[in-house]
Amino acid sequence: MKEQVNYSPGLDGIIAAETKLSFLDTVQSEIVIRGYDLIDLSETVGYLEIVNLLLQGRLPDAEEKAGLEKALKNEYEIPVEILKILRLLPEKTHPMDALRTGISALAGYDANIDDRSASVNLERAYKLLGKVPAIVANSYRVLNKQEVVLPNKDLSYSSNFYYMITGKVPSAVEEKIFDQSLLLYSEHEMPNSTFTARVIASTLSDLYGALTGAVASLKGSLHGGANEAVMYMLLEAGTVDKFERLLEGKLANKEKIMGFGHRVYMKKMDPRALIMKQALKQLCDAKGDDRLYKMCEAGEVIMEREKGLYPNLDYYAAPVYYMLGLPISIYTPIFFSARTVGLCAHVIEQHANNRIFRPRVNYIGERHNRNVISN
C-alpha cells in the first residue's frame, strides 16, 4: 500500500528548521533578526552591528564593535596560493564560480577542519568574514587582468571592501549606502542558499563546504543572480519607453522579469527594496541623472498593473551598485559576501542541534512486476 505523504512543490510553506536567528513576519511586516526589525536597524546601525548581533546574539557597544572590526581585519589576508589558483581559471569564469573555488580552497588552510564545535565554527566565521570580500574583489580583478588590491586596514570594513573592488576609497555617502546594502543582504531566514548550507551542514560536513554549496545556490537567476540580470535588462533598454516595451514584450512571451516577485512577499514590496529605492534616488539626485530611477519606477508600475507583482531587493540593489560604480558581474558575489554572516550563523546553529535532512518522495514512475524481472 502507498504511504500517504504531503507534497508541496518547491517546499512552499514547509517549516524546515527551528531557528533563533531570523523570521519574515509578514503579518507585522518585519524582518526579525534576533528580535529586532532589520529595516529599523538599517536606519540606526551598520553592517558590523548585524554581524555581532547574528554571531554573538547582541548589538555591540562601541568597544565590542571596535574589537569585532579588529578581529576581522586580522583575518583580511588570503593565502597567496589562492590568488595563484584564481589566476589559473579561464578568463571567462564568472566571479561567482571563482568565489566558489576560492571558498572551497580555504578549507585546506584550516588546521582544525574536523572540529565542528560552536567555538571553532565561530572562529571560522570571522576568518570567512575577513577573507570573503578579498576573494570577491580580487577574483574579479584577476579575471579581468587587473592588479590585486591588498586590504587597507585604515578603512572601515565596508570602505575597504569597496576599495578592493574599485581601487578607490568611497565618499562618505557611497560608504554609507554600500554598508546599508550589505546590512540588507546580511540575513533573510530560509532562502534557497541558506537551506542549501544547512542541508550540507546537517551531514556534519564543514562550514567551507556548506558555504561553497551556498555560493552555487545563490548564483542562480531565481535567487542572487537576479541582481546582475536586472542591471543588464536596464542597460539593454536605456530609456523609460524602451524599458516599458521590453517588459511588456517579456510578459507577452511569458518570461519572468528579474527583480520581481518573492516566495514570501509575492503580493507586496520587499521592505528592503524600498530602502535601496531611496538610496537610488539619493545617488541619482547627487549625480543629477535620474534615468535609472525613472526606469525602475516605470517598471514597478507595469509589473503591478500587469501581474500584481512587486520589486524584491535585487531590483533596486542593482542600479544602486551601478551608480556606485561597481562592475556588474560582481553584484551577486557582493550579495554573497554580505550573506556570509547569516550563512555562518545558520551552520553554527545547525551543528549545535543537528539532525540530518533526509526527506522522502512521491514516486510517480513505473513499477514492474517482480516475477517478470526474476523470470
Ligand SMILES: CC(=O)SCCNC(=O)CCNC(=O)[C@H](O)C(C)(C)COP(=O)(O)OP(=O)(O)OC[C@H]1O[C@@H](n2cnc3c(N)ncnc32)[C@H](O)[C@@H]1OP(=O)(O)O
Ligand atoms: C534577494 C533574492 O534572492 S529575491 C529573488 C530574486 N529572484 C528574482 O527576482 C527572479 C524573478 N522572480 C521569480 O522567479 C519568483 O518570483 C521567485 C523565484 C522569486 C519566487 O518563486 P515562487 O515562489 O516559486 O513563485 P512562482 O515562480 O511559482 O510564481 C507564482 C506566479 O507568479 C508569476 N511570477 C512570479 N515571479 C514573476 C516574475 N518575476 N515575473 C513574471 N511572473 C512572475 C509566476 O509566473 C507564477 O504565475 P502563474 O501562477 O500564472 O504560473
Ligand SMILES: O=C([O-])CC(=O)C(=O)O
Ligand atoms: O528569501 C529569499 O527567498 C530570497 C531573498 O530575498 C534573500 O535571500 O535575501
